[in-house]
Amino acid sequence: MVILQAKNLRKVYGSGESEVAALDGVNLSVEKGEFLAIVGTSGSGKSTLLNLLGGLDVPTSGSVVMDGKQLELLSDDELTIFRRRKIGFVFQQFNLIPMLNVWENIILPLKLDNKRVDKKYIRDIIDILGLEKKCDSLPGQLSGGQQQRVSIARAMAIKPSVILADEPTGNLDSRTSQDVLGILKVTSEQYRQTMVMITHNAEIAQMADRIVRIEDGKIVM
Ligand SMILES: Nc1ncnc2c1ncn2[C@@H]1O[C@H](COP(=O)(O)OP(=O)(O)OP(=O)(O)O)[C@@H](O)[C@H]1O
Numbered sequence: 001m002v003i004l005q006a007k008n009l010r011k012v013y014g015s016g017e018s019e020v021a022a023l024d025g026v027n028l029s030v031e032k033g034e035f036l037a038i039v040g041t042s043g044s045g046k047s048t049l050l051n052l053l054g055g056l057d058v059p060t061s062g063s064v065v066m067d068g069k070q071l072e073l074l075s076d077d078e079l080t081i082f083r084r085r086k087i088g089f090v091f092q093q094f095n096l097i098p099m100l101n102v103w104e105n106i107i108l109p110l111k112l113d114n115k116r117v118d119k120k121y122i123r124d125i126i127d128i129l130g131l132e133k134k135c136d137s138l139p140g141q142l143s144g145g146q147q148q149r150v151s152i153a154r155a156m157a158i159k160p161s162v163i164l165a166d167e168p169t170g171n172l173d174s175r176t177s178q179d180v181l182g183i184l185k186v187t188s189e190q191y192r193q194t195m196v197m198i199t200h201n202a203e204i205a206q207m208a209d210r211i212v213r214i215e216d217g218k219i220v221m
Pocket residue numbers: 013014020021022040041042043044045046047048049200
């Protein structure tokens with residue numbers, strides 16, 4: 001079953017002489033449960049693609065369909081709610097709230113949406129991510145790898161249709177990067193969680209189920 005589809009996506013920045021086609025006709029289908037890596041050099045269009053897939057930006061033309069919803073047909077308010085309920089974001093900067101402990105950070109997306117906290121599920125996620133002894137710690141008391149695990153747990157908390165990860169290991173050393181990727185993979189398999197990750201690191205990309213390469217705004221394989 002296809003959970004995420006990009007159809008002929010184009011994104012043009014600027015106009016006239018300064019026009020840049022950051023994406024130039026991208027077609028992509030992601031199956032439910034798949035762990036996809038998108039690789040490409042700096043400036044190839046990776047972040048632009050991820051932002052469009054996650055409804056953080058709108059395409060110049062083309063469309064994105066996630067879980068049966070065509071994102072560009074949603075109003076701003078509908079899109080905000082859709083993102084909050086259906087998409088887990090993981091960024092290079094962990095974006096944790098410094099004053100909240102690990103447990104509070106993880107359940108924050110549920111609280112913000114007035115959703116019940118499925119404690120058993122959250123505890124299972126915390127165990128898989130190896131954070132069981134860190135629930136009361138503040139982000140500042142954790143290593144980079146641990147902070148990224150918390151941000152993955154937070155993304156998982158809402159049981160999203162898709163997790164979109166933008167250079168999730170960009171701030172981590174290579175050993176910690178491998179650990180975090182291993183954990184993403186186990187989590188993806190255990191929960192049949194669809195993941196789309198962008199990276200410029202070929203070694204990290206190898207851990208995904210499938211790799212697509214983007215060059216000059218086009219998918220080349
Ligand atoms: N807001 C913007 N305004 C103008 N041009 C932009 C904007 N955002 C991106 N671009 C251009 O679009 C192209 C693709 O950028 P994008 O950030 O998607 O690449 P990337 O592959 O994610 O790069 P990196 O790995 O360095 O983050 C680049 O030529 C970039 O300069």
